[in-house]
Amino acid sequence: MERWRRARRHAAQADWPASPVALVRAEAGRLSLAAVDGAAELAGLAPGMLLADARALLPGLKTAAWRPEADARALARLAAWCGRYTPWSALDPADGGPGGGLGGGAGILLDVTGCSHLFGGEAALLADLVTRLCRQGFTVRAALADTPGAAWAVARFATSAGEPWSVVPPGRARTALAPLPPAALRLPPASCELLARLGLRRIDELIDLPPALLEPRFGPELAQRLRQALGAAAEPLSPLQPVPPWLARRVFAEPILTAEDIARGIQLLAGELGRRLEAGQHGARQLELTLYRVDGTLHRLALGTSRPSRDPAHMTRLFADKLGRVDPGFGVEVMTLAAAVTEPLTALQLVLDPMATGAATGRDDGGALAGLIDRLEARLGSGTVFRQAPTESHLPERAVRRGPPFGAEPPAAWRRAGPRPLRLLAHPEAIEATALLPDRPPARFHWRRVPHRVVRAEGPERIAPEWWREDPARPGSPRDYFRVEDEEGRRYWLYRAAGRWFLHGLFA
């Protein structure tokens, strides 16, 4: 477990003047400090102070508005960026909020179990993390320990500006925690105060006390926090993003910038992911590519496939169309490709399913339909490729719905009603028409300002509104449809509803 803490990130931003800087919030009609930077702290300022008092102490104090939502967003972005170390990154649930809360700083928890060897050991991983974050302008404290609780405590209470990170060796959490104050156990301020009054100033003094003594005075929380820190009670982390079980990761020795390099990286990742999916007999339905940039930001690209697929060439081609939109920023250090949604896919299915054959096996799938649909949807947007399927409705515009491009359902029968046009206007267009008699087709009509004389006509076909769907406040009128032919031979589908005429479709 590892934790680090970020303090007063605003103060360290490069475009800010040299400190002292404080963030100010309005509270109960007064302006008070929400957070202060190092220089301001040295001058004696502390969060919670009134701005007027602070100005009296430090006339040159620069201030900015405290925006907790923006801080929370920035922290979430940072936690997502930490995905370059491990997929299991989470915001610290014990924090009251950035700049405030328990322990005075915002935190991110990372579960690096099994990841540290990728970065040359735990100490090297922590050093790398702290250096990168410092370069981005954050003040960071980090610790790595057996439990989240121990890491939290050590990061906040056993590190200093000169030595901002510390690794607790496995099994040594108790020793590391022993000299720390009880506040390191993530306790509410009231409990800490009471402990201080009782003269309990170190955690090792608490560890030895029987729980029966503590519980009536402090409630179950203290004992629970103690057990969590020592690893006697489990403390699950809920990661920022669900951790996909199918993930391929590639760390580059040098940041890559060009589209060709990124394409090559995708190809390598797709090959690795394909092998893993094959071993697990799964196919990806949704792919997610994440680029971790040098400057601590990340870029995500997600796309879906129409059928489960694990063919590296197919996955690579899907992303190829999107590469133009990828912004590598100052360079990409780490890339991951994850199959966020998968479906079981056996080798046998690949052989039996003619549609998927090309898409999922190793050979080139120039002729496979699934690949084509995926490429089209990748560029034009999902849902742009569809088939028409009938629905049970009398209303012409409701008789059709969009179905998936691959027919999972048995083909339904189309109703045989009266004449239906080849093209149906998205919205019926109002026309000026004159009919000699009611219930008769119009003798002439104006559509798009051009007159048409009706020579032949067929109808009416009455289509009643669907009262069970209508808004009872605005009931629709029944429509009388006519198929008419004008003197040139063009055929239109007109209807009359409530005395007004509309043009709804074009015939051949």
Place this chain on the structure above:
Amino acid sequence: MILEELEKTRKPGLAALRTKVRALERGGRPLRVLPLGPAALDDHLPGGGLALGALHEIEGARAEWDDGLVAAFCLALVAPLAAALDGPVLWIARQADLYGPGLAARGLDPARILFVRAGGDREVLWAMEEGLRCRRLAAVVGEAGELERSAGRRLQLAAEAGGVTAFLLRRRLIAPHRAEPPSAARSRWRVAPAPSGAAPLPELPGRPRWRVELLRCRGAAPGEFLVERDDATGGFALAAALRDGALAARPAARGASRLAG
């Protein structure tokens, strides 16, 4: 030019030579054609039918009105392709207003058509080219307002390479003011409405008739045909041949005077 010279001389002995030259032009591959049904139309076209694995352009006489007509003519060409081949028909358009029940009423199963909604002309043409690379499709149909020369050539090459037939329906609200330069399409058709055929009662609409004009076709002279759609087969039959011989001798002029009306 040589072909047109040969066409004019019309010597029977040259027919074999002409086929040979055409085969050479295509790199020796035999010309695959789709017979359209009416003998007069098929005899007019090179090889006895509509060339497969090529791009064909279809436009309406009144660009803003004849969308239904153009779609119907295109479907009459596509339906036999869909019947003969396994794959679906890719239909790419900006507005997906083709109406399933209308298709079903004409004997074409809407489930055979894979609709693609594209954002603009460029995306329509891109999607057509992608589709033409996929040999599993029965045909590719795109609706676009403009077709640039280079885009047309790309589509024609992709159709030739993949063997899939492509149809480009010209769909626009405003008719162009000047004549467009010929595109790389193998043929170009213009469809105009004509008063319908006989009906049981004189006031009812009869079988739809179209005035189909072959504006340009590689290896064939322009021509004009009055066809009638056959409800039973979904194809069409020839109602009457219009000025066929006269048009053949004339250059492919297109004037507003020949709009159906």
